[in-house]
Ligand SMILES: [Zn+2]
């Protein structure tokens with residue numbers, strides 16, 4: 406007589422992996438600002454109105470409802486040196502992509518004049 410108890414329990418409650426959602430932090434390598442972010446990329450699932458122009462660190466805007474599709478862009482990677490920089494004007498500069506201020510300054514001559522003027526106002 407085979408008494409082997411071969412009842413296979415379906416793993417219904419195997420949610421361990423999902424509950425251990427680690428908070429991800431965005432850290433600006435220029436000013437050391439550290440904030441929790443919800444998504445990194447081009448198309449945040451909670452953003453419905455538009456797409457981002459570049460891969461960015463975004464946070465669901467805590468002050469508006471998610472339905473409205475408002476987000477807070479925290480920062481992005483410098484397209485030259487890949488450093489994480491926040492959207493503070495003293496940390497990053499946007500011209501066809503995010504540059505950290507150091508890279509923006511280093512290739513200032515490749516920007517149009519009006520952009521160079523803006524850049525010159527930023528003091529590192
Ligand atoms: Zn910063």
Ligand SMILES: [Zn+2]
Pocket residue numbers: 483484485486487488504505506507508509
């Ligand atoms: Zn850079």
